[in-house]
Amino acid sequence: MRVLKECGDCVCAVPTCPPTTQHSSVEHVQQLWKEWEIQLLVLASFSLQVILLFSAAFRKRHSSRVLSALLWLSYLSADSIAVFVLGRLAAHTSDPQHQLVLFWAPFLLLHLGGQDTITAFSMEDCMLWKRHLLNFTIQVALAIYIVRKQWHGGSQLVAPMVLMFISGTIKYAERIRALRRAGSRSSSFNAGGRHLASGLSRYYDGLLSIISEKKEENFEHVMDVTCGGFFMKFDFLMDVNPPFSGIDLQDLRIAIAERIHRFDDGASDLVYKIVEIQLSLVHDYLYTKFGRVTGVLHRLITLVLTSTALVLFLEARVDHQLQGLVNYSRADVTISYILLVGAVTMEISSTFMWSLLSYWPYMPIAYWRTFDYDKIFHCVPKGLHPGSRMEWSGKMKQYNMLDGCIQEIQAGRLERMMGSIGIKRDYTTHVVISPEVKKVLLVKLLEIKTNAPGGGGLSSSSFRGQWSQWWAALQTKDYLGAGQQSESAAQRALQLSNIQGLAFVSSVYLWHMVTDICLVADKTASASEFRSFSQALSNYMMYLVAKRNVMLDSCAYHVLHKSRHSLLCTRPAIVADRSAFLQKVYDGVYHGSRALDQAREVSLELLRPEGAAYRWELIATVWVDMLCYIARNCGAEFHAKHLITGGEFVSHVKIVLVVLGFSFHEYEEVELA
Incomplete structure (x- = not known):
């Protein structure tokens, strides 16, 4: 009995975790989250911007569902997190150790401005540009309130904070402008009547002159002609202006078709490359900030502002260490450096991506009318845009x-x-479009264009x-x-x-x-x-x-x-x-x-x-x-929608028809008997 009693005592003496210990662990985690919530969310916002910057550039060349899902989650989460953190900063109470978190408000404004490689995930986002404009007004006002709080809290960081605020406002406003431009479904190119006729005539004259030339030897000329016809092609793709309505360029268009028909496969490859480049320009115009020359100026301004803010922050940090005024958290200081260096790096990366991955630097001065295009952008080596590089999935x-x-x-x-x-x-597969398929299509179109009565005019009223x-x-x-x-x-x-x-x-x-x-x-x-x-x-x-x-x-x-x-x-x-x-x-x-x-x-x-x-x-x-x-x-919606999922061959065919000079008739039937 004594042994059993001792054993019983031993059993009863086994230690157990009291409920208070578990409760204290939960409270400890909650306390850690409360203290470091803003820091973690700011780093998450920055990480999403990095993902958007470097991933969005691939979506016009790939039809991967994984890539689309990643971009969709990143695009939606980036705005939500930035808005949430701005609200938290506005309600942030004074804490000398974490006073530096207020300095991050302009960076969130910068993040809301998005990356140059993606302003909209889809065309629906462009149509909601007015909603984004309202959000812009609210978030800028909130950021001003936070900057004012920092002003009263200490003057050492006011200067870099104001510079970052200006930079963030510029980036955010540029995004709204890009959304509004894409949402209008028009290039705003006033090409009515005589101006449209002269523009088309110049375009086809230039196209006729390069058909027999090798693209590698006349890269700048090809880019001039290709980019020069962009706005007319864009309006046509978006169903704004049907081409050649009431314009007599029949002889010139037939001459182009005959010239292509006479030459070897090099001319055929050139036609498809011209179309590929023009659709790449359309993608950038609708879904990125690359579609305006003022974007170059904005990138330079924001780069100068963020670089200056980084230098001023370094000086302010040194002053604090010498004078011992404020003992900022080491983690907050590290995050501030990450945000500043990251902002400068992303601006530099955006500029390089604009130069290397976009054809907008080659847009002719006839549309920019801002500075000497030939002297500045023709110095970009033609090797940056080799003809072998695909601008879509193919x-x-x-x-x-x-x-x-x-x-x-x-x-x-x-x-x-x-x-x-x-x-x-889905039960679907995909095949790479072979050169033979492209050649057969072009040969048939050229045969129709050069031999059919009326140049093979199309009717869009019904299929016959x-x-x-x-x-x-x-x-x-x-x-x-x-x-x-x-x-x-x-x-x-x-x-x-x-x-x-x-x-x-x-x-x-x-x-x-x-x-x-x-x-x-x-x-x-x-x-x-x-x-x-x-x-x-x-x-x-x-x-x-x-x-x-x-x-x-x-x-x-x-x-x-x-x-x-x-x-x-x-x-x-x-x-x-x-x-x-x-x-x-x-x-x-x-x-x-x-x-x-x-x-x-x-x-x-x-x-x-x-x-x-x-x-x-x-x-x-x-x-x-x-x-x-x-x-x-x-429909224009179909063409625009699939530019961000690797592209559709039917969109290329639509532009090929314009390059070859096919006319389109809305209601009349064109007999080809």
Whole structure:
């Protein structure tokens, strides 16, 4: 019993953590957070600015979702943290040891001004520029109040604080101005009537003069011409001004097309490079502070102000140490140095990024009219912007309706459950746009521009397959002879597809299935460049309408949904063998929807032996016709939105049409028969 009692005493004597100890630990953490909250949040704000500065420059070249998510979180968090800390500083009570935290208020204003590489995450931010202007007014007033508190608290840091306040106000105001400029959807370039005609004439004269020259040897001239046409191209891309409305430059535009057509691939590469540079300028104009020459002056001013503030802070710090007036926290002093040195470093980095990563330094003096452009900016080495450097992702997304349905059918239970709550797989892939694809597109456009009646003018009112009909008629004359009245297989295929009367999205789906059937049923390897071109554009166009909802109204959505449902209903045949399924459709063994049967009829006509010579070229011409129509009509919002996600090929096609001098008509139909 005595042993048990002693053991019991030992058990009872085991120490336990009293509740007061746990409570004191929580209080200790809370006390630490209360003391160092502002310091940690200021460092977080600075870190977000560093991320935005160096990450945003990559988004026009990459379509990474990870990068987009990182920038989205950083962009939203940066403003929220800066505003919160400014409020905390305004309510900060006098503490001699942490009095230095008031010195950080102007830096938060600087952070609210954002980085030169990103003023807006999306076009929606630009449309809300008035809200940002209201926030600017409130935050500047709050910063003035904090500066006044520091003024009464001690005069040693007033001078560097005022300099940083001026710098932060300039940066913030510049951001509002950039948002307002982008939100207007116009370049504010007054190019009406005679001025527009003369501007276009100068642009095409310059373009004509460089087509036959090597870009490496005439870099400055190419940049002059390329940047010189920016504002007209920008207004056209944003649907502000349709090009060539009421302006007769037909002879000049045809001369350019003929000149490109005569020269080798170097001229073709130059056309795409011009378009690439101009879209890079559009990106910078809409989403960065690089789009104005006054930005250079602002960067120089803020750099001088922040550098001077750093020197004054060093002097003030030395005076304090000698006189022993204030014993600032060592951590606060370190953070102040980080903010000052970081501000100077980021201003220098922004200037270098503007010089190295943007083409705005080459903008002609005709639009700046501020200083001697040739002497200052043409001294920038041409090697800084080599022609081999991509200014966008250079990729096309691909979506095949049949493959997408197969993947949906084969999806697991978990994937189907996630799809029921709206979390669906994309079922898209991407391919690098090959030089062959670019060449085929440009060759077809040049053929239409130089040979079609009226220079191949486009109508944006409705899709009628004008180019395809003209090309089929031209091939019929060459094949049967000018005096023959019978139709070729190409013309019959177009009639069977009802390309002149069918709705655009229905035509896209029909020719998408025609392309898939012909890829399986055509056993020949002729015209391989047109074959691969047609396959790439077929999947790209289906991606645009089915995944990006381009040109997709309620009727078109119903057409796609019905077509997709009819394919999903054939799950045993489709999953077993995709190629065998398409072969059965072609052989007439399987009958699905009306659209699938119509695609079979068109394919049968195209796969006749007499159509082997031009089969794939006709399909390629149809896709060029559709691609150019969708480029003109998919809307400015689509083009602007995707400039920050690696870019879309259809945006490049829209500018290529302008470079080649295609005219656009809003309501009238242009017959190409």
